[in-house]
Amino acid sequence: VREGLVERASEGDEIAFGQLLDIDGDRCYAIAYRILRDAERAQDAVQQAFLLAWRELPRLRDASRFEVWLHRLVVNACYEEARRYRRWSANVRALPVDGPAGPDETVSVDERDALERAFQRLSPEHRTVVVLHHHAGVPLASIAEIAGVPLGTVKSRLHYATRILRDALAADRVDGRKVRPA
Amino acid sequence: MNEMRDPDVVFSAWLDEGPTELPSSTRRAIVTALPTTPQARRGRFAPGRFPMIPLARFAAIATVLVVALGAAIYILKPSASTVSSLPTSSPPQSTAASPQAPSPQSSESAALRTPSPLQGRAIDFPIAFTYALPADAGLVVDSHDPYADSYQFRHPSGADTYDRGVIVRAITGGRTDPCSAGATRLDLADADAFVAYFRTAPTVEVRNVTDISVDGYPAKQLTLHFLPPTAACPDVYLWADGGSITENAGRGDARITVFDVARHHIVVLAFGPPSFLPTADAFIASLHFEVPAPSASTP
Numbered sequence: 185v186r187e188g189l190v191e192r193a194s195e196g197d198e199i200a201f202g203q204l205l206d207i208d209g210d211r212c213y214a215i216a217y218r219i220l221r222d223a224e225r226a227q228d229a230v231q232q233a234f235l236l237a238w239r240e241l242p243r244l245r246d247a248s249r250f251e252v253w254l255h256r257l258v259v260n261a262c263y264e265e266a267r268r269y270r271r272w273s274a275n276v277r278a279l280p281v282d283g284p285a286g287p288d289e290t291v292s293v294d295e296r297d298a299l300e301r302a303f304q305r306l307s308p309e310h311r312t313v314v315v316l317h318h319h320a321g322v323p324l325a326s327i328a329e330i331a332g333v334p335l336g337t338v339k340s341r342l343h344y345a346t347r348i349l350r351d352a353l354a355a356d357r358v359d360g361r362k363v364r365p366a
Numbered sequence: 367m368n369e370m371r372d373p374d375v376v377f378s379a380w381l382d383e384g385p386t387e388l389p390s391s392t393r394r395a396i397v398t399a400l401p402t403t404p405q406a407r408r409g410r411f412a413p414g415r416f417p418m419i420p421l422a423r424f425a426a427i428a429t430v431l432v433v434a435l436g437a438a439i440y441i442l443k444p445s446a447s448t449v450s451s452l453p454t455s456s457p458p459q460s461t462a463a464s465p466q467a468p469s470p471q472s473s474e475s476a477a478l479r480t481p482s483p484l485q486g487r488a489i490d491f492p493i494a495f496t497y498a499l500p501a502d503a504g505l506v507v508d509s510h511d512p513y514a515d516s517y518q519f520r521h522p523s524g525a526d527t528y529d530r531g532v533i534v535r536a537i538t539g540g541r542t543d544p545c546s547a548g549a550t551r552l553d554l555a556d557a558d559a560f561v562a563y564f565r566t567a568p569t570v571e572v573r574n575v576t577d578i579s580v581d582g583y584p585a586k587q588l589t590l591h592f593l594p595p596t597a598a599c600p601d602v603y604l605w606a607d608g609g610s611i612t613e614n615a616g617r618g619d620a621r622i623t624v625f626d627v628a629r630h631h632i633v634v635l636a637f638g639p640p641s642f643l644p645t646a647d648a649f650i651a652s653l654h655f656e657v658p659a660p661s662a663s664t665p
Contacts, residue, residue: 198400205388205396213388218381227392234396235403242406268610291380299380318374319381350373 190247193238201238208251209234211320212258218315219262219308221300229261236261255322255330259312266308295353302352310345313338402550406492492536492630498652503645505531519649521638530638532646534653537624537631539606545569545599551606554631557586560624567602569593578623580634581653585625592617605633623650628657 186207192200212233216226236257244253291299303311312331316322324342328335497519499505505519520531540560543549544567554560564572571591578587592612595601601610611620621643623634632655636646 194405196405198397201400202397205393209388209393209396210386213392214384214386217384223385227389230388231392231396231399235399238400238405239403240406291376291383295376296380296383299377315381318378346374346377349377353373353376 186250187247190241190244190250194241194244194247201241204250205234208254212254215255215315215320216258216262218319219259219311220265221304225265226262229265230258232264233257233261252326252329255316256332259316259330262312263308298352298355299349302349306345306348309333310341310348313341314345314349317342493627493632494656495534496652496654496656497534497649500645500648500652503649505645505649521642530642531636532649533635533637535605535607535633535635537605537607537633539631541603541606544602544604547601547603547610549603556626557584557624560631560633561586561588564588564590564604564622567604568599569595570602570604580623580625580632580650581627581655583625583627583655585623587621587623590620590622592619611635621646627655 186204189200189204189207193204209230213226213230216229216233217223220226220229233254234257237254244250303314306314309331313327316327316330317324322330324338325335328338331338333341499519504521506522517534518531519533521529538551539554540552540563541549542552544563552563554563561572561575564570569592571593573589573591575586575588578585590611592602595617602612604611618637621636623636625632634646634650634653636643636650638646
């Protein structure tokens with residue numbers, strides 16, 4: 185079904201493209217939000233990615249690769265947003281989490297704060313690998329394709345990022361045992 | 367209690383928090399923008415792209431075969447021109463490009479027919495080209511290139527930072543308001559139109575406009591000098607494609623070379639200290655776009 189929609193959209197069918205947006209929009213937004221940790225910037229990134237997809241769709245030779253191609257556009261848009269964010273909004277704090285998938289009781293407030301701070305220190309490239317792997321469940325080989333880097337790079341980025349996040353959790357647990365002022 | 371839980375479980379649970387639905391306002395904005403967002407032309411070799419008229423189809427196929435044969439002879443010729451130092455099998459630049467060797471994305475990039483080691487990097491660049499990185503310049507292909515329509519050659523000055531570089535982009539036009547990231551696209555006919563457009567940006571001074579030639583294509587080269595940002599123009603978004611021009615070099619001077627190749631606007635942005643400009647010029651002089659010469663393609 186999707187391939188048919190891609191074919192129609194590549195021939196200028198806006199309704200078909202709208203249906204592709206219905207199919208892929210939520211997933212792309214969820215990925216973008218988790219890379220950028222900012223709802224508005226994630227919306228901007230998704231909008232840029234979909235409009236670029238619309239513009240460049242006629243050049244996509246294999247409709248079956250639309251999803252990977254679209255994810256790559258989303259990731260690229262996130263990189264661009266992140267770079268702009270770094271330059272102009274270095275002191276802006278990420279918006280609080282909201283939406284249907286609200287805070288999970290598995291995660292304590294302190295852990296959430298520690299993870300948030302550690303995640304913000306990761307580069308967009310590292311965050312992308314983490315989000316695609318842990319949240320979206322994308323195989324590493326496909327992540328390499330989406331991110332445009334070799335598989336080995338994906339693995340090393342995932343290893344590095346996971347270590348940073350585990351360290352942040354471990355440090356939080358040590359701190360958690362300390363007596364804190366009321 | 368915390369010590370008993372797997373950190374990966376905690377981390378995954380945290381990562382799954384947050385919104386999962388694209389807001390309807392964004393959805394509407396995308397759909398609303400479609401009618402005013404032109405689609406690119408289809409790839410000339412993509413399946414189903416030939417007209418249904420048998421004679422035209424035959425002529426198109428014959429043309430493709432002749433062009434392919436000519437290209438093969440040209441590429442395989444042992445004593446090629448200035449770009450012969452860039453053999454397709456093992457280019458000298460491969461050390462710069464090899465860390466990011468062509469990715470599995472090549473099914474798209476194959477349409478580019480780019481024999482350069484850049485193949486597989488940008489997915490939307492409309493014209494194949496080859497290049498030579500000046501010796502000792504320290505330029506490498508930016509492995510974090512976030513754009514799909516550009517190639518970036520930068521000099522690393524630290525972790526994830528660059529102090530100079532050259533960026534080759536395909537640009538579809540300017541913006542109706544170069545101070546706004548959300549402004550719509552402004553069609554620009556040629557290099558002269560780009561120069562006139564640059565002069566309309568409120569916080570930009572256009573300096574040293576000269577006529578040069580890039581790979582035989584007439585080009586305009588100039589310096590953009592950025593004045594301090596104002597409330598009305600906090601940043602400069604010259605291109606319809608991508609972000610602000612100051613992302614690369616801050617508000618330091620930027621040297622721009624703009625020209626058209628096969629009806630595509632190509633912009634080369636060089637940024638860095640003045641001493642870098644000769645290196646940038648050497649890079650620009652090495653560019654070779656793999657399309658028929660302008661005289662041959664002009665009707």
